[in-house]
Amino acid sequence: MSLTVFPSKLLENAVNEFASLPGIGRKTALRLVMSLLRRDPGEVSKFGETIIRLRSEIQYCSVCHNISDEKICSICSDHTRDKKLLCVVENIQDVMAIENTRQYHGLYHVLGGVISPIDGIGPSELNIDSLEARAGTGSISEIIFALSTTMEGDTTNYYLYRRLNKYNIKLTVLARGVAVGNELEYTDELTLGRSIINRMPFNLPGT
């Protein structure tokens, strides 16, 4: 079904908008649009207005560059968090993923990507100057690099290390190893090899 014949321009426009989203094909877009047509007009207006407000009113925290409804985000302004600890991530989804573990209570710094010469992303496209400015205040004792374990992530880690090494700050990286719940035989060789080299003392569970 090529969906070339639309009975209505309104319908065609709506299908085109949904089909412009990543991973949404034209048949799926039509299904989504038809589901909106079955709803109350008020409900659909709320949908549309939520999208418009999202883009027009969204702010980014002036300290950590996380998405925020205020000038300073709720994490940066939370007095119960450890302000000596900084975690560097690529994007906002990573902040949410780490927050959902409930294992981290420091602050964040969102880079907005990783260094990738192929995609034309150099250090100046990323929030690195503001990261160095935060490091220079002397109030931070540890910075955790929590970037993707890809070549681009490793390159960025190395670049950040060179920029931040001159400050008296402990620089760490997320532990790499066999994922929890993964079977050993399906773990890739590189990960398995590294996890043997970086083996840890055995602790009884719960200690």
Add this chain to the structure above:
Amino acid sequence: MSLTVFPSKLLENAVNEFASLPGIGRKTALRLVMSLLRRDPGEVSKFGETIIRLRSEIQYCSVCHNISDEKICSICSDHTRDKKLLCVVENIQDVMAIENTRQYHGLYHVLGGVISPIDGIGPSELNIDSLEARAGTGSISEIIFALSTTMEGDTTNYYLYRRLNKYNIKLTVLARGVAVGNELEYTDELTLGRSIINRMPFNLPGT
């Protein structure tokens, strides 16, 4: 990732709206919302307004109940189409599917569903009275039942037959048989059995 911790209420509302669409989970919804945040505000406003206009301005053809931007849809008002031929379909997607074949040049009648006692859909919930009214005008010579080949579709075919049989109109149904491009060994028994009973004279291709 349970996505319970959102850094922004605007973001959370937008994710909730997308996740309310059929077949869109919360992780996909977040991915779609993040892609909107990377676009121009004007572009995103257009997206939102297209959705709002779709629901508030959409009309249904007063003759065939197809979606339309006018009181009478472009198919019903097209003078080149065969007005003696009527094709009864369940929904608007079926009209589009048949239009895309470019093999049909008559008019349509959109029922809005099929009779399904389990879902509480009886004949009075469907556009059957208006179908009978069209049949009663005497200007139609053939009505094609193009409903799903399910129990509900067959029930509806039978009900329509009883309602329309008294008019001097030829009542037909879509050919059932082995789908074009399907291998015989994977065709279900019922379809294969029917296609043997309803075998057709062999014609050389192109004749």
